[in-house]
Amino acid sequence: MQKKLLLIALSLPGLALAAEGMWTLDNLPMNRLQAEYGFKPGPEWIKNTMLSSVKLPGCSGSFVSKDGLVMTNHHCASGCIEQLSTAKQNYVSNGFLARKHSEEQVCPAMELNRLEDITDVTEDVRKATAGLEGTSFKQAQNAIEATLTAACVGDDKEKTRCDVVDLYHGGRYHLYKYHRYADTRLVWAPEKAIAFFGGDPDNFNFPRYDLDIAMLRVYENGKPADIKHYFPFSKNGPQEGEMSFVTGHPGSTQRQLTMAQLISLRDIGLVDSLQHTAELRGVVTQYRKTSPEAARTADQALFGIENRYKAGTGRLQTLLDPEFMARQQAEETALRQFVNSRPELKEKIGGAWDAIARAQDSYRQLFRVTNMTEGAEAFNSNYFRLARMLVRAAEEKAKANAERLPEFIDTRLPAVQQNLFSKAPIYPEFEKLKLTHSLTKMREDLGVDHAFVKQVLGKLSPEQLTDKLIDRTRLADVEYRKTLWNGGKEAIALSDDPFIKLALAVEAESRTYRKRMEQEVQAIVQKNSELIAQARFAQSGTSVYPDATATLRLSYGEVKGWDQGEHKIRPFTNFAGAFERDTGAYPFALPASWQAAKGKLNLQQPYNFVTTNDIIGGNSGSPLINRNGEIIGLAFDGNIHSLGGAFWYDGRSNRTVAVHSGGILEAMDKIYNARELLKELTGK
Template sequence: MSKIAVALLLAIATSASALAGEGMWTPDNLPKTQIQAQYGFTPDARWTERVQKAALRLAGGCSGLFVSPNGLVLTNHHCVNSCVQQLSTADRDFIKTGFLAKEEKDEIKCPEIELNRLDQISHVTARVKKATEGKAGEDYSKAEKAVKSDIEKECVGKDSERTRCDVVDLYHGGVYDLYKYHRYQDVRLVFAPELEMAFFGGDPDNFNFPRYDLDMGVLRAYESGKPAKVADYFPFSKNGADAGEMTVIVGNPGGTDRQLTIAELESTRDVDLIPTLFLLAERRGLTEQFRSGSDEHWRIAQSDLFGIENSYKALRGRLEALQDPTVFELKRKQEAELRDFVNADPARKAKYGAAWDEIAKANGAYRNIEAQYKFIEYGRGFSSKYFDYARALVRGAAERGKPNAERLREFTDSKLPSVTQRLFSTAPVYPDYEKVKLAWSLTKLREWLGADDAFVKQVLGKESPEALAKRLIDGTKLGDPAIRKALWEGGADAVAKSDDPFIVLARSVDPEARAVRKRYENEVESVVDKNSELIAAARFEKYGTSVYPDATFTERFSFGAVKGWDEKGVAVQPFTDIGGAFVHATGSYPFALPKSWLAAKDSLNLKQRLNFVSTNDIIGGNSGSPVINRNAEVVGLVFDGNIHSLGGDYWYDERLNRAVSVHSGAILEALRKVYHADRLADEIEAARK
């Protein structure tokens, strides 16, 4: 039996209840009895509310935290990397040199970062289920999307600039909650270290431990042109994390699949993970080749390469887990336990019994259209920022003229501020790089759909992918945000009259893209959603809410402790220190320390803890989450998981899974002694007084 399988066997031996460190809990359903029994601590209502509002979500896929009453925000460097790159130029490369705003006036707005502070959770399950009751297929899909759009619009009201509202599906549709956020779109870069230190060890060290990274970045939220005033923020702990200490991670895990059916897991493994890994491997080689062309190409492509390599490693870990036959057998036993419970009672069987088979049929339907869906609607065949802009303009022009409840979900009133933030972004677009990406993706479109496919012929005609990419990019003006804004404000008439080649392309492919999207929503998504609700109801009957919901990129609390682990008989200690970074360094990328650290070595406390691990249950999206103690003080900043955590999408094993964080003491040590950022260190430390 494999090591993974043994771990899972132990994990599900208690089937109905979570293990001590397991669980990504919503703020309104913390396992207080369990926490008290394990750690001697019970989070009360005020503690929970304060922590909830001091933590943040970066809408692009990360987490963060307020660390001062003046809107100062701490997160990871890799979460602000895109902003750092967008603000850089060939002559001023903040990726290599780092960035420090010495004064408030030097803080620069990030073109595309949005921060969300969770203010309120409301229960809307009854309203959503009433709207979808008795419906199936297209009728179910339309009703569900309409009621969600209506709820969100009512929640936002007339304050879309500062308010964001999302209806969130929990327990795969067993519960629907409305999350109301305070939205910050004026977000400015304050500090970022050099990439050499923020990602020290590079891809070889990624998802591993020991680590020696200062993966941190500092932003500031602004409102009305001034630093935002916030009531709830996290002070730094005086000493930081210590061995055995209870730790709480509060962040926004992107998604887990711990409650999926066997049919869904098989589809994930065979139809999603394997093809995606093939494409990522090719894309990595393509990006490496472009990046090796010059120093400027290196700068342009580094953010993409980090994302590709990170995704490849993470998804490979998930695939390896799902390819272990013993693991799958254990998952089958887990599903059988719930199905046996349903089948044991005639009434439950009549109500829920067919749900698993219906989901299996829907996944069969998905296999018939997945290539068209991914390459046409999802956009894999048109990998270019220019096409993204064009599609947003074409669809925005069509959708904004419809009643809110009838629009595509991404163009409802509550979502439009995020659409326009990306569309009007001042971030530069690099034509030569876009040509490489677009030509490759058009090649993949032809490869996966076939050279004789009618849609492929419509797109390529007699041109090669390279020739078409060159013609489109040489002829477009969508790299200019003023042009994009004029087209958006001009509405349907302006977009219809535009002869920009990317607008023409987006208009021509939109009917086919909408058609395959409709098939996906009606034949796959709506069936899975409806029957997942039934399985969730059965799970509630058996377990209640003692089981946490799968992650949904919404705020979750995870409780654990600072603790190493045993790796094949060798004890892995929970801490690394600054001195270890100098020992680990080789002088060559990615193990080269930046000049700033080499110059500061004699002044640094080499025994200061740098990185540490804890048993907290996390997943992608938790990057930038605060690690706090029972006093709601920052003891660390999450930036990674260890290699064992890659299977955390499907289960959690407290013996092996670890969150990896930057120690709070290292953050202050670096700010003062390496970067001489006393203004920031003073502001952070003043918050604890």
């Protein structure tokens, strides 16, 4: 029976082992690499890859010079670009180029991290949580993670960050030590019109013609950081069929979830999220039409909303695909049969799937109200985000480190402060739009008579409460936020700021639902997922890669197009194609800088290309490198077929979309005249 089910899984169309996987750098599939491509990376190659890779908030990047120059996507740096822009100088629309270090501008709220060391702490975590259930299990887990990270960071909190990383859903726990760069500055960003050429219609599609790139620089002690490991640029870039590697920080995949978890995600999580996101997209789209300033201040938000909606739609379509669900069911059944065939495993692990399934009943009951309260989906405003951060920090800092919420342990506080004291502008009118919408959705989802809705709104409408809160808040003032931070619980209690009062008022209810979700769902799922991971290890060891966890991974593949029906999609586009696609109207309007430079460009220069590398959201900004560790491209998207990549990899059509290294250099030289940057990148 077990063999039959495995054959069913393997025979389902699209199942492919080649190029599949987001691998941790301490457990690369050496035998597969050697067998498939005749390449086996050595210790120095792996070390250089790790130390040349950079983690950005929600994105990836790489060092590309010895002077701290970092390459990432334009959309990964768009928060910084927008925050540095004004109504008079719009760097989003006009682009930005610093021709010397003194012109580079500090990103108000951006921290970069470079992974430097990995330690297996599985036994430490298991000993701390052994025999515990529910809340006790979660508290013990939080406490041991606080202890381990504190010891890892030591006295260097400003430049060191440490995280305990859950791999294989609890099958392994590793301690990741990072070098923290808190001073990040904008160096170069092209116009958004070319960074996101084609807009939402072209998003997750190919052929593409995007220069989705930005250059940042990290500083230490007021000077560009001295970097010993970085990726040099390949001017020629890749050829069709050439091997490619993507190194980056894929956010989250769900390829090892149980069927019960996938069904919950399909029926509740994705449906709710897509409904809210679709409505918010319409609201923000209309708001942007009200004035040029509204269009500017809401631009980044709309990009994120549209991207999230299209990606979520692709994920839902995958979970609605009977063929995919049959494949997942066959794999799960085969693993359960394997466990049941071994008495020692059956006794210990046999009930894990059923325990997770029972926890999904609690998840369904708690999901919406927990999202609105603890998840703060009822309060979509930067003002509330700051207020909650201040309220919780005051409460948590007064506790022993091991007893705090994980986000406020000592090793996290430098990042919390950087975020809290950021000088990034907040736009009151846009905040009103977002908060009114989220309060309205709270009332719709939970119902007018729900106790939490009554507590928040009282006799006011969402619009009335929003005006009352935003018109009177002082939280836009960084100095006021510092006063509340330094004043602790007493200052928070005495504050008359309406957002501080709101955060205090909903804190008890929010923590209650957080605790229930941890006790009734997360702790049960975590404990039993650890058991299922042990079953996988017994079956196949660590020859299987873990789900993505926003930590550094390496994927391998090759430059290759795909067949779409009767059409063969070639792997490269060129500059000529960008001008052919130009209509002069948004979102297919090339910037004036491109029109002016057309006569100087090599129009046959490869521009964007696709590879078979296995990536997911969070890989944006990842470098593509070759066997020699040279930059051959910059990943910025996946194609439409990759949207189900959260759940599986289909080697027939899943593709990474990247900017060609030669195309980057061509544009920097002939369009943007970024000569100093070119010299820094090429050494010429």
